[in-house]
Amino acid sequence: MKTLLIPTDFSANAKHAAEYAYRLARQIKAEVMLCNAVIVPAEMPQAGFVVWPMEEYDVLLNGSTEELQKLIADLEQGKNGFKPSITCFNEVGTVTDVVNAVLAKKKIDLVVIGTHNSSWLTSFLLGNHSRIMIDGISKPLLIVPTQAPETQVKKIAFATDFKHPDKDLESIYELVSFARSLKAEILLTHICDEKSQSAEFQKWIKQFLTDLSDKVSYPHIQYRLVKNNHAENGLQWLCEHDSVDMLAMVHRPHNFFDNLLRGSHTQKMAVRISIPLLVLPERHK
Numbered sequence: 001m002k003t004l005l006i007p008t009d010f011s012a013n014a015k016h017a018a019e020y021a022y023r024l025a026r027q028i029k030a031e032v033m034l035c036n037a038v039i040v041p042a043e044m045p046q047a048g049f050v051v052w053p054m055e056e057y058d059v060l061l062n063g064s065t066e067e068l069q070k071l072i073a074d075l076e077q078g079k080n081g082f083k084p085s086i087t088c089f090n091e092v093g094t095v096t097d098v099v100n101a102v103l104a105k106k107k108i109d110l111v112v113i114g115t116h117n118s119s120w121l122t123s124f125l126l127g128n129h130s131r132i133m134i135d136g137i138s139k140p141l142l143i144v145p146t147q148a149p150e151t152q153v154k155k156i157a158f159a160t161d162f163k164h165p166d167k168d169l170e171s172i173y174e175l176v177s178f179a180r181s182l183k184a185e186i187l188l189t190h191i192c193d194e195k196s197q198s199a200e201f202q203k204w205i206k207q208f209l210t211d212l213s214d215k216v217s218y219p220h221i222q223y224r225l226v227k228n229n230h231a232e233n234g235l236q237w238l239c240e241h242d243s244v245d246m247l248a249m250v251h252r253p254h255n256f257f258d259n260l261l262r263g264s265h266t267q268k269m270a271v272r273i274s275i276p277l278l279v280l281p282e283r284h285k
Contacts, residue, residue, distance in 0.1 A: 002028060002029075002030035002109040002181070003030060003031045003032070003033060003106065003107060003108050003109055004021050004024065004025050004032050004033070004108075004109065004110050004111075004112055005035060005099065005102055005106075005110070005111045005112070006018050006021045006022075006032060006033065006034050006035070006111075006112045006113075007035050007037065007095055007098070007099055007111070007113055007133075008034055008068075008071065008114075009036065009095075010036070010071070011114075012146075013114040013115055013146050014113075014114045015071065015074070015114075016114055016144065016146055016148070017112055017113055017115075017144040018034065018071060018075060018112075018114075019075065019150075020112070020148055020150070020276070021112035021142070021144070022075045022084065024142075024153070024182075025084040026079070026081065026082050026083070026084060027181075027182060028181040028182060029082055029084075029181075030109070031084055031085045031086075031087075032075075032084045032085065032086045032087075033086070033087050033088070033089060033102065033106065033108070034068050034071060034072065034087070034088040034089070035088065035089040035090060035091075035098055035099065035102055036064045036088075036089075036090040036098075037090075037091065037093055037094055037095040037099075038057075038060045038061055038064050038090055038091065039092075057092060060092070061090055061092070064090040065088070065090060068088040069088070072088065089102055095133065096132050096133055096136040096137065099111060099133065099136075099137055100136070103137065103138070103139060108139055109139070110139065110140050110141075110142055110178075111133070111140070111141045111142070112141075112142045112144060113141065113142070113143055113144070114143075114144050114145075115143060115144070115145050115146065134251055134279050135251075138281050139281065140174070140278060140279065140280050140281065141278075141279040141281075142246075142276055142277070142278050143276060143277045143278075143279065144276045145274055145275070147274035148274065148275060149274075149275075151245065152182075152245075153182050153184050153245045154183075154185065154245055155184060155185045155187055155242070155243055155244050155246075156175065156178075156179055156182075156184050156186050156187065156246045156247075156248055156278070157186075157187045157189045157224075157235075157238055157239070157242070157244045158171070158172060158186055158187065158188050158248045158249070159189045159191060159231075159238075159247060159248070159249050160188070160189070160190065161191065161192065161231075162190055162205070162208075165208060167250070167282060168250065169212065169215075171280045171282075172186070172188070172216070172221075173216065174280060175248055175278075175280065176216055176221075178278075179218070179220070180218060184220070184245070184246075185220040185221075185222065186218070186220060186221045186222070187222050187224050187238075187242065187244065188209075188221065188222065188223045188224070189224050189226060189238055190205070190223070190224070190226065191228060191231045191234035191235060191238075192225070192226075192227065192228075193227065193228070205223070209223055224238070224242065226238055235247065244275060245276075246275055246276050246277075246278055247275055247278065248277075248278040248279075248280060249277065249278070249279060249280065250279075250280045250281075250282055251280065251281055251282065
């Protein structure tokens with residue numbers, strides 16, 4: 001059985017992400033693990049040099065445990081049908097350190113986090129914990145905006161520029177396993193400008209899709225070309241006009257994803273889009 005890891009700081013946005021993840025776990029019949037990174041307060045900037053009494057750590061950890069138990073009760077309240085098994089974990093440290101500690105000990109299939117505000121990707125575009133998580137963990141990461149609707153995931157758009165087709169293929173294999181458990185359609189989405197649409201490329205993409213069909217036994221894969229000079233605008237159009245419930249992208253240095261995050265139009269996209277982002281780490285052979 002699959003396991004979803006949900007880091008939380010007990011904020012409203014984090015609770016919304018936990019509720020979304022719990023619904024997802026019910027849909028795919030997965031187990032759930034909640035975790036909380038306990039941040040030790042300090043008056044000095046060099047918190048690492050401050051020695052805290054052991055009883056103070058105990059108070060913080062006990063408070064964290066109580067909040068985790070409350071969150072479990074809220075998630076399970078009034079639910080019929082399949083109820084995922086929920087466990088919890090807390091530890092002193094940063095969110096990324098605590099998550100990596102769990103990943104080292106447990107078999108986790110997906111990490112689900114919320115954003116800090118209502119502007120979807122704005123949080124990690126500005127360099128907060130979500131961007132650090134993207135760079136710092138080796139598991140698929142689902143970032144849930146506060147506007148994410150409480151609907152079943154029926155269509156996942158996989159956005160790429162096809163500059164690394166072999167690696168894209170590995171990520172698509174991974175995505176198929178996830179989509180199959182959701183019984184969701186995968187929409188392979190190519191965002192490009194007019195100059196990229198040569199006859200040679202059109203022939204190549206046709207062969208790529210044929211090879212993919214031969215290698216992957218999953219009939220619910222479609223292809224969509226979106227012509228736009230700006231990737232974020234093209235993705236925004238796609239999410240608004242094609243009933244997409246989740247956007248999936250591969251994170252690798254200096255690729256389509258990285259350029260999207262650093263591009264000048266990212267802030268405009270961030271405040272307009274409202275579906276979860278599934279970040280797939282690059283797989284190295």
